[in-house]
Amino acid sequence: MSDLVTRLRRHNWRITPQRRVIAETLEGSHVHFTAEEILERACSRMPELSRATVYNTLNEMVALGEILELTFDGRSKRYDPNADHEHHHLVCEGCGLMKDVHAVADPIEWLPGDERHGFAVARAAITYRGLCPDCQDAAA
């Protein structure tokens, strides 16, 4: 049983076969998939699964705070099942590959009070960008 399914059950969620397949697809990888990629992979296990269910389910899991929605390229959203551990992201500007990384300090402390413009700042995310090893080789 997937750990994400356990967490979802706590929200009084009805655990349908569709939701289970989607949650397990999310958790089964350390890559952050787009909705279409999740649809494709989940459909290989449950061919009748619809696009709308995948989008609905992902949005609901985001609203419950159990997964994170990430947008790096403005094209499509990606979903990160690792919502309960503080981490940041490293994105390849060549191929879009993304990895989780852990920085050693909290960026909120780097924002002085007079730069907060009265906002109640709740969280901060760092996006590191560069070229992955493969794209460095391709560019050389």
Next chain:
Amino acid sequence: MSDLVTRLRRHNWRITPQRRVIAETLEGSHVHFTAEEILERACSRMPELSRATVYNTLNEMVALGEILELTFDGRSKRYDPNADHEHHHLVCEGCGLMKDVHAVADPIEWLPGDERHGFAVARAAITYRGLCPDCQDAAA
């Protein structure tokens, strides 16, 4: 004459009336507009301006490094003419309002070598999220 136009001229860019209007629209505000908002505002000064020209021009200015493309909500890209000053962004989770902010540390220095996964890390951006003063009032 807009400073952005001056910078664009240095790239041997032909400064057409369309490009000038788009550049001045970008620079004339400290808000970061979407492409559609830029189109709407620029069209009020040059009604025959086409959507394709706005999108083409924005993409070219991004490629030249003279403006920044930002994606914080996964819906539409926003454009930031302030590409030549290091800064980060503060986004309201209520209304989407965005402001430029300046942090007191460089995030790249806080990413240990063994967290870089072989990437050539070129830049880092911090997105601070929270509620703006108006949205705090509305929630209270």
Next chain:
DNA sequence: ATCCTAGCTTAGACTATGTCTAAATCAAGA
């Protein structure tokens, strides 16, 4: 065990955002 019903799933239409194409237009040097 079966029934009920709120909640879930579905296909496909629809919306929003952005890209591409081919033809017309323009700008600058010969």
Next chain:
DNA sequence: TCTTGATTTAGACATAGTCTAAGCTAGGAT
């Protein structure tokens, strides 16, 4: 003025995501 390549245009197309209305199902009630 002519030529030529760059630029602009309208609108078709592509992609990502949302909505709708109808049917289905999980799980508590009986």
